[in-house]
Amino acid sequence: MTRKKQFIVIGLGRFGGSVCRELVRMGHEVLVMDMDEHKVNEYANIATHAVVADATDEQSLRSLGVRNFDYVIVAIGENIQASILTTLLLKELQIKNVWVKAKNDYHHRVLTKIGADQVVHPEKDMGKRVAQQMADDKVIDYIELSDVYSIVELVATSKLEGKSLLELNIRARFGVTILAIKTGESINISPEPDYRISVKDMLIVIGHNDDIKRFEDQAM
């Protein structure tokens, strides 16, 4: 497992709540903060520490020892002003990793200007992901590495059944690389050239989006 880190999650809406649960599940320490007492009570038994506080209040942030944390996630939803002010205070307190949820592009631009280290758009990003998966039934999951490069998880089709990686010659023909092959629970990292694909396999492929598309269209 990765080194245990300390996080603060500010704002316990659906997004902040889900970030908190996942971090705890991964074994990290999580301090949650919300100005709504009911939300804080809901997370009292889940998070490592749960406090009722207004994140736009500099004194509260200081007294909570915010400086000692590796990462702070500002997950304040609707209130853009509070999100911006909180981010500004956290950067003034010299927190190295401030991640912020943005509501729209204007919000995103302001956050970048005031020093947010990462800006996330959960709805927009998830929308893209769902669209990709719905439109292409071979795609199980994907990670966008840049505008043009991705890692995708594809279900092997019957067209690939019994074929070896060597005879498919995927890298030379399409310029994409099979990083790993998943079969049920087991995963084969950098499969050998004589590996024969079965329809039960999932191929984890890395490459240029155009090349991945060509591979899907022509080989699968």
Ligand code: ADP
């Ligand atoms: P989501 O869209 O992720 O569900 P919400 O807008 O519902 O997000 O939730 C945001 C949370 O942030 C709410 O629980 C709200 O009480 C909290 N919040 C808003 N402003 C502040 C603030 N200044 N300090 C602390 N928590 C805040």
